[in-house]
Amino acid sequence: MNINNYIESGIIERYLLGLATPEQGEELLYLRRIYPLLDLEFTAAELRIENKLMEEGAQPPVKIKEAVLQRIKPEKEWKDSSWSGYNSYEHTNFHHHTYIPIDSFWNRRITVSIWWRCAFIALAVAAMALAASTWHFYHRAQMLEEILFKLKVPSVNQSAP
Structure with a gap:
């Protein structure tokens, strides 16, 4: 099998875009294990498609972006100020930072x-x-x-x- 002809056939791009048949997808995944060049080309094709989508993608309206950021950004942050010798909490407001709370893998319920x-x-x-x-x-x-x-x-x- 000529791996260069296989790569040039566009099967990798069809697979990544979801246009390949299940048989073609299974064949591609099998050949990726055998040929390291095919695996490298697969990764490169993923990056090419992602970059193309990012270049041609339309930006969402500013109102939607602000609404989403308001939902994930805490309005008021509380920080522990026990370092100053007191066990009190002082109120801080971070308008210039966006904090996204991410739970660790082990805290899932x-x-x-x-x-x-x-x-x-x-x-x-x-x-x-x-x-x-x-x-x-x-x-x-x-x-x-x-x-x-x-x-x-x-x-x-x-x-x-």
Whole structure:
């Protein structure tokens, strides 16, 4: 396979724009693992498309930008001024900075429906009941096996007729 002809066919750009068929996409991803040149060209094509979109992209209206920034920028910031010897907080207003609060990866929360919680609890109770009954019937079978063994094997003290 001539990798240069493959690159020049435009398959990378079609894939990045979402115009490639699923088979072409799978083939491209497979060939990227085999040919490092194809992987480099893939990254370069991504940058070319991104730069082209940024150059030709229209700027949003100023009112929309201001509305979005107002929603994400805190109006009033509180900072700890305990360094001055007092445990008070002083009010500061940052009009010239835009702060975007970003939660770390570990602070994510997942909410679960009450029905899933109930189903999980019921499943846990059923699993514990199954484990307890298995343990009970296992020991019961061991006890019955010992009784049968005693019945089949004659006692040493009994004399044979």
